[in-house]
Amino acid sequence: MTYQIGIDVGGTNTDAVIxxxxxxxxxxxxxxxxxDIQTGISNALHEVLNQSGVNPDYITDVMLGTTQATNAIVERKSLAKVGVIRLGYPATASIVPFTEWPSDMVSLLSGTYQLVHGGYEFDGNNxxxxxxxxxxxxxKGWKGKVDSIAVVGVFSSLNPDQEESVKKLATEILGDVPISISSKIGSLGLIARENATILNASLYKVINKVAIGFDKALQDEGIKKCNKYLTQNDGTLMTLDYAKLYPILTIGSGPTNSIRGAAxxxxxxxxxxxxxxxxxxDIGVLINGFPRESSLAVNVGGIQTNFRMPDILSVGLGGGSVVRQLSNGEVTVGPDSVGYNITQEALVFGGQTTTATDIAVAMGVAKVGDSKKVDGLDRTFVKKAxxxxxxxxxxxxxxxKTSAEKVDLVLVGGGAIIAPDYLKGVSHIFKNEQGGVANAIGATIAQIGGQYEKIYQYAQYKREEALRDTQKLAKKQAIQAGADPESVRLVDIEEMPLAYAPGETTKVKAKVVGDFMKK
Structure with missing residues (x-):
């Protein structure tokens, strides 16, 4: 018998399952x-191994979902100094790199950039x-002054050749310096794609630290023969080596893991x-077992990007949300929360702060802590809350929701106990006793993924060939991320005509998944 472990590191809790x-x-x-993240992972690993009695030698795969990349951007910590080369002079000189970035972020990343000749028109001409x-x-002028390079070309989604050639040249001159190219990261829009590429280049120190801590936590628990993966924000996995190339793909993986685990x-x-x-x-949408992808530009730490992200709506309500009664009689819930201090601060645990969990216990929908400690709450106040x-x-x-029709809802998460049994607009609420660790389960059951998008002119390129080509490129990406080539299958393929471009110009995007390669 072999086993798999899934771990999800959140801001409050680190969950693990076998x-x-x-x-x-x-x-x-x-x-x-x-x-330090590592200690939390070690504690979670130690606990599930003790619970199960599983021999660490029989653990074949360990998957980790982490918020470390997101936190590093939001908190402005451990980021690398990035040099940006944009291929598109003189056409793009009116809006330079780092435009509309928060000033503290620009200073932290050095704000170094250079516009150079190159780039493509939408029809493929230079x-x-x-x-x-x-x-x-x-x-040569940047040698020793930047930690990593971001290479961005106008319409590189149409043809990535120039970016690839600059990457090769940068490696020859700068040696072992991480280089991110935009055609592998973002979508069509130049500025948002450039922003995503710069952020990716800034995260290599963070992802290396995660990889080292992950490795050490596994070693400390005697798990030495396993494959190691990080979760991506589209509900799939990637190897540690692949994650070091594209650390930005870990952003948003937490909610995605929960959605997959819920499914x-x-x-x-x-x-x-x-x-x-x-x-x-966090509320997301399951489509064919995977989270619906956002069609809007995503703001990460005050910076607009356009790389793939799940369509998630977050609201400031959780089990630790603080409940107050205002002088006018109105009751508020959140958005501030006692967070991981709930076991010290909530009323049912002997604390002095009224939380959403206390309200749920007082209403009889949750059974945690000591219910007698909320007996003194005013019933009108409790009902209003x-x-x-x-x-x-x-x-x-x-x-x-995309229509007025009622929908099914899967309820998960450690704070799910505060939710009522009936919600307007919902036909049925699915609950599971393991819903509190759905995020770790989602990480464990994930497959290796690959996604690629490219622009074609159907007037010159047959549609069937374009679809095959995009699928082939997505498969290549999945294999690079660690998938078994024989297991890769198509999950979704999209075509988006670009009305402003001639020659039936169409953006084609393919997503594939596959099983991970066994050792």
């Missing part, structure tokens, strides 16, 4: 996240001839998923 070959959960735990001597001079627990592939934590509630909790959730659900 699944057997039949994908049955045989051990689960929820531990506090620690400042904006201006690329000048390798110009680029060589720039790179597994409820045995459904189409529904809304509500993940209630200690501080926030519980109604407010319902309204916050119902409003968020309504925003994520």
């Amino acid at each position: 699944l057997d070959e039949r994908r049955k959960v045989i051990a689960a735990t929820k531990q506090h996240t620690t400042k 904006i201006s001839p690329i000048d390798y001597n110009e680029i060589r001079k720039v790179l 597994y627990l409820a045995k459904i592939r189409e529904s809304l998923v509500l993940d209630i934590g200690g501080t926030t509630s 519980f109604k407010k909790i319902s309204e916050i959730l119902e409003d968020a659900i309504d925003k994520m």
